[in-house]
Amino acid sequence: MKQILFSGVIGLFLTLVGTPLLIKLLARKGYGQYIRDDGPRGHHGKRGTPTMGGIAFILATIIAYVLTKVITSSEPTFSGVLVLFLFTGMGLVGFLDDYIKIVKQRSLGLRAKAKMTGQLIVGIGFAILSLNFADARGQSPASDRLSFTQDFGWEIGPVIFVIWALFMILAMSNGVNLTDGLDGLATGASVMVFGAYTFIGVWQYQESCANMPTAGQACYEVRDPLDLAIVASALMGACFGFLWWNTSPAKIFMGDTGSLALGGALAGLAICSRTEMLLALLGGLFVLITMSVVIQVGSFRMTGKRVFRMAPLQHHFELKGWSEVLVVVRFWIIQGMCVIVGLGIFYAGWAAAK
Numbered sequence: 001m002k003q004i005l006f007s008g009v010i011g012l013f014l015t016l017v018g019t020p021l022l023i024k025l026l027a028r029k030g031y032g033q034y035i036r037d038d039g040p041r042g043h044h045g046k047r048g049t050p051t052m053g054g055i056a057f058i059l060a061t062i063i064a065y066v067l068t069k070v071i072t073s074s075e076p077t078f079s080g081v082l083v084l085f086l087f088t089g090m091g092l093v094g095f096l097d098d099y100i101k102i103v104k105q106r107s108l109g110l111r112a113k114a115k116m117t118g119q120l121i122v123g124i125g126f127a128i129l130s131l132n133f134a135d136a137r138g139q140s141p142a143s144d145r146l147s148f149t150q151d152f153g154w155e156i157g158p159v160i161f162v163i164w165a166l167f168m169i170l171a172m173s174n175g176v177n178l179t180d181g182l183d184g185l186a187t188g189a190s191v192m193v194f195g196a197y198t199f200i201g202v203w204q205y206q207e208s209c210a211n212m213p214t215a216g217q218a219c220y221e222v223r224d225p226l227d228l229a230i231v232a233s234a235l236m237g238a239c240f241g242f243l244w245w246n247t248s249p250a251k252i253f254m255g256d257t258g259s260l261a262l263g264g265a266l267a268g269l270a271i272c273s274r275t276e277m278l279l280a281l282l283g284g285l286f287v288l289i290t291m292s293v294v295i296q297v298g299s300f301r302m303t304g305k306r307v308f309r310m311a312p313l314q315h316h317f318e319l320k321g322w323s324e325v326l327v328v329v330r331f332w333i334i335q336g337m338c339v340i341v342g343l344g345i346f347y348a349g350w351a352a353a354k
Contacts (some may be wrong), residue, residue: 006200007068008237014060015241019053022309023245023252026050031102050248050251052098054258057238058091064234078133079141079224080231082126083268086141087235090173091261098255106172119170127165130271131158137210139223147274149349150220165271172270172279173263175286180259184247185314185328187239187254189285189335190262194236196282196339197269199246200346201229204273207350218353221274228273235265248325278346284338285331289313 027050062084069076096118097110110118138169144161145151156164180186204225205211212219222228239262245251254262263286270279280287292313299307308316317327 001202003068003072003074003226003230004202004233006071007234010067011057011064011234011237012241013237015056015238016244017231017243018060019056019245019252022053022056023050026052049253051102051253051255052095052257053242053246053252053255053314054091054094054254054261057235057242057254057258058088058240058261058339060238061231062088062232064238065231066232068234075228076226077224079272080227082130082141083228083231083265083272085129086122086126086169086268087261089125090119090169090264091257093118093122093333094177094256094258094260097260098257119166119173119260120166123166123169124162126169126264126268127159127162128158131161132164135223139221141223141272143221143274146276148277149275149346150353151274152341160183164276165267168271168276168279169264169267170285171263171290172267172283173260175283175290176263176266177256177259177313179286179289180254181312181315181329182248182318182324182328183250184243185331186245186259186262187246188328188332189283190266190333191236191239191243192332192339193266193282194232194239194269197232197273198229198236198345199268199271199343200275201225201227201232203346203350205229210287218350225273228269230270231265235262248328275346278342281342282339285335288334292316 015137031050031052065076065080065084068074085324093110093115097115100110129141131140131144134140142161143151143160144155144163146153146156146164176186176190179189202225204220204222207219208225209219209221242258243252245255266279266283266286270276270282275282289312292308293311295307296311299305314327314331318324323328
């Protein structure tokens with residue numbers, strides 16, 4: 001369990017100390033945020049704020065994981081490395097998108113096809129690799145069965161699994177991207193979900209089938225639950241430290257570099273911990289904000305009318321007169337309740353199985 005503490009503390013320290021250095025570097029190079037003209041007027045003052053801040057917590061998370069392994073003389077696992085691969089790969093796609101926005105000074109970076117291609121390459125690579133590298137018990141990092149609090153139902157086969165995994169990865173990465181519209185909103189919400197996955201990983205490790213002395217007892221068939229908790233803790237700590245600089249008034253934005261990476265990490269943790277459908281509850285705020293965009297676009301195309309003053313949902317409340325800080329805090333409360341409900345259902349599923 002020391003590894004979980006080490007990874008979280010190291011990740012927190014690195015972003016607290018490293019983010020201001022990144023801010024100075026990005027500001028010196030003029031890598032500032034482009035602000036849409038049709039957004040809330042209060043956002044125009046943010047033009048030029050350094051972006052691509054996701055670089056800070058991506059590097060901090062990777063370094064925290066590696067240092068934890070070195071300090072404790074433990075070996076990395078395929079599950080942990082694959083989640084970090086998905087996290088970093090999606091971050092790289094976001095970095096390219098951010099860089100083009102900055103260089104060309106436009107709100108759109110990579111073309112839609114290019115951006116989707118990058119996400120598909122990383123997502124397919126993760127999905128295929130996660131079905132391999134079985135351990136001595138025959139457990140691979142991911143399972144080709146659907147899961148809620150544990151695997152259930154029949155095997156869906158590798159092809160359908162890859163499609164399902166891609167849907168989760170794209171949905172969560174774009175969900176976090178849509179949520180990242182107000183100072184600290186996506187970062188704070190992500191901290192809560194990573195905290196939940198730290199708890200889930202520890203619980204699954206303690207109740208792992210590999211540790212059950214008696215056959216037939218209720219247990220979790222997860223390949224590397226402790227290492228998933230270590231990765232989640234590193235992510236939670238790194239995001240917490242970044243939040244110090246990203247909260248209102250933000251000194252730096254995570255950009256697509258950070259939002260796509262965080263969404264990928266959330267999907268990867270859910271897939272490898274066999275809690276795929278539970279992620280919709282644990283990350284309820286991301287789902288809610290994504291659905292607001294779907295509803296807005298669908299309503300306008302079908303009826304020519306808009307349901308919200310502006311989508312994503314957080315901007316609707318800004319245009320209604322709520323201050324940015326008020327929106328963020330209330331949305332954090334909603335996310336906190338989602339995590340509480342999700343963890344409650346996770347525990348209830350365990351209690352019912354016993």
